[in-house]
Each structure stands twice: as structure tokens, then as C-alpha cells.
């Protein structure tokens with residue numbers, strides 16, 4: 328059994344610079360944004376709310392100081408639904424503090440404390456400390472999105488009654504969905520890192536370390552023989568990545584490969600870029616109201632599919648914003664686990680979801696993906712993940728060493744490499 332193989336804040340692990348530098352930068356960027364918009368808050372919401380935002384900024388500065396000076400992790404004091412679960416988990420830790428507790432706990436706790444600071448003033452319920460960054464990122468990605476939407480339409484047309492073409496375009500769009508995960512504001516500590524035009528997807532294949540697309544294709548066909556094909560997508564980042572998820576979903580639905588798709592978002596602003604219900608609605612509104620008629624019509628179809636009785640649906644669950652890795656889902660969120668059990672396939676997007684799939688443990692690189700799941704298998708699942716922290720499994724002998732040699736010691740940090748890993 329793996330013991331003490333969690334990430335802690337020692338100099339060797341990426342956990343250290345994340346907690347020492349990047350999380351304080353992310354908190355500071357959030358409070359700076361709120362400070363800068365004080366006049367807008369007065370204009371839009373009145374002096375009382377603006378004063379509450381000033382108090383919020385004070386709470387965020389205090390949180391930043393606590394992180395930097397390695398203070399104890401304190402129980403949550405807001406009245407949110409997940410408060411009791413969070414405080415139970417914290418109470419199970421022995422003297423938890425920022426630099427001595429497991430990284431997965433402390434990093435998730437940091438984002439939950441940011442939202443505690445907001446939710447302590449119920450009148451600020453409308454506030455997303457990362458909203459401005461996510462909106463700017465989407466607007467900055469509009470050219471790439473215009474190209475992607477057109478490519479998706481062409482893929483659907485080319486795939487009608489042509490299984491070989493369907494297979495080829497699935498391959499393409501799964502890759503776009505994977506590499507779209509590089510666009511994440513937490514790793515860049517808020518610097519927008521969206522693409523201009525999406526680079527030719529094949530040129531990125533040399534960075535794709537595991538490609539289980541054949542098993543994904545096979546799973547769709549096996550599920551088709553058994554009846555309805557139901558896909559669940561556990562979303563990650565808003566902006567370009569969410570559009571790549573929408574386009575993959577559009578292709579799968581329009582080509583008849585999949586009958587129903589359920590998307591899982593986050594109930595709270597999370598790791599800067601993650602998709603909240605507000606991001607979901609705002610993104611669809613941006614596209615249906617933009618001047619580009621192709622995007623407008625595509626997004627209108629998506630909105631119809633999300634309507635009553637449509638084939639698409641969206642929901643959130645507190646568990647996605649808990650510090651629990653997914654092997655604990657059955658115990659901490661049995662309702663969510665049984666929802667996933669209905670799926671023909673569950674796609675998990677991004678790095679944090681991948682860390683939770685494998686317990687954020689320091690596995691040997693060649694550990695089989697299924698072994699690293701440690702029993703978490705509500706349904707056949709596929710991880711689409713660009714590597715942004717120092718753990719990965721399912722590699723073949725020598726791959727990690729080659730990547731290290733080619734790219735240098737930080738090869739696992741900026742999302743340069745990716746994996747498409749399937750387990751059933």
C-alpha cells in the first residue's frame with residue numbers, strides 16, 4: 328500500500344511553489360480586482376454593498392497572510408451546505424496547517440476559504456472573485472472559438488453515414504478537448520493563456536503520452552449495441568476549454584454517437600477558471616448574442632438541447648468542491664456516485680480532476696491507470712488531462728525519462744504534455 332506518498336509542501340514538489348507563491352498571488356489578484364471596482368460597486372449596488380466588498384477585501388488580505396505565515400487551517404464559519412462536511416474533514420486532520428497538510432487538502436481549502444470570505448456577507452452572493460478573469464479569457468479566445476465552431480460543423484457534415492470519418496473526427500475533437508485544458512488561469516496565476524488560432528492538432532501528438540482513443544471509440548459502439556448511449560462530462564475550465572467541451576458534445580450528439588449528455592460544473596468559483604452555473608449561462612448568452620451568425624446558430628441549438636426534455640443537461644454538486652479524492656465519492660457523495668453509474672462513459676477534464684482520480688499520490692509513472700483509481704469506477708471513464716502537476720500514471724517504460732530529457736525538470740508543470748486515459 329502506498330504510504331505517505333501524498334504531496335506535501337517540501338521544496339521538491341510543485342506543492343511548495345503553489346502554496347508559497349501562486350496561491351497568494353491568486354488571492355491578491357482577486358482582492359485587487361475587487362478593490363479596483365469599488366466605484367462600480369457603489370454605482371451598481373449602492374454604498375452598503377460597496378462597504379461589504381471593502382470588508383471582504385480585508386478578509387482576503389488576512390487569508391493571504393495566514394497562508395504565507397503557515398497558520399493553522401481553521402474551521403469554516405459560513406453557513407454554506409458543505410460547511411459541515413468540510414469541518415468534519417478538517418477535524419480528522421491532526422493540527423492541520425498550510426505547509427504541513429496534504430497539498431490536495433490545502434489547495435482546495437484555499438479556494439473554499441476565498442468563498443467563505445465572500446459568503447460571510449450574504450448580500451455578496453452575486454460575487455465571483457474570478458469572474459472578470461474568466462470573462463476576459465473567453466473574449467480573448469473568440470478567434471480560436473470561431474475557428475473551432477466551424478471545424479465542428481464541418482466534422483458533423485463529413486461524418487454523416489461515414490463511420491471512418493466519424494472515427495477520424497472523434498479523434499480530432501477529443502484532442503482539441505484535451506489541449507483546450509492548457510487554458511487555465513490557476514496554473515498561470517491568472518495570466519490569460521488562451522490560444523490565438525488553435526495550432527494544428529497533429530503537431531501536438533508528440534506531446535500526447537497516452538492515447539486510449541481506440542477504447543473510447545469502442546466504448547461508444549459497445550454502448551450503442553446495449554441501447555442508449557449516455558455520456559457524462561465532468562467539466563473543468565471556462566473559456567476556450569468549455570467551448571471545446573461544447574464542440575465535442577455537439578459532434579457526438581449530431582453524429583448520433585451519443586444520445587444524452589450530462590455536464591457537471593462547480594457549485595462555487597473554483598481554482599480560478601472552473602465552470603460555475605453563472606459561467607455556463609454567460610458563455611451561452613455571449614455566443615447566442617454575438618455578431619457571428621455561425622456561432623449564434625450553433626449556440627441556439629445548444630440552448631435548445633438544454634431545454635426541457637432535451638438531450639443535454641447541466642448540474643453541480645458540493646462534492647466537486649470538496650478536498651476528497653474520488654475514491655471517497657461513494658462514502659461522501661453516494662447520490663453523485665449513483666448518478667455517474669448510469670453513464671456509458673464519464674469524461675473527466677483537467678488536472679485537478681486527474682489528481683483526484685489517482686488520489687494525488689506520487690505513483691511510479693508506469694503504474695496502470697486502473698490501479699491508481701483504487702476502486703473508483705462508477706462507469707467506464709476517460710481522463711482528458713494536460714499535465715500541470717508532478718504526478719502521472721499509465722506511462723510506458725522510458726516515456727517520463729524522455730520527456731524530462733526533452734523538456735527539462737519542469738516537464739510536468741505547464742501543461743505541455745497530455746494524456747487520454749481510459750478505464751472500464
Ligand SMILES: O=P(O)(O)OC[C@@]1(O)O[C@H](CO)[C@@H](O)[C@@H]1O
Pocket residue numbers: 345349434508511512513514515563564598600676677678679680682715716
Ligand atoms: O484542473 P486544471 O484547471 O486543469 O488545473 C488546475 C491547476 O491549475 O491547479 C493546480 C495547481 O495549482 C493543478 O492541479 C493545476 O495546475
Ligand SMILES: [Mn+2]
Pocket residue numbers: 511513563564597598600601677679
Ligand atoms: Mn480548472
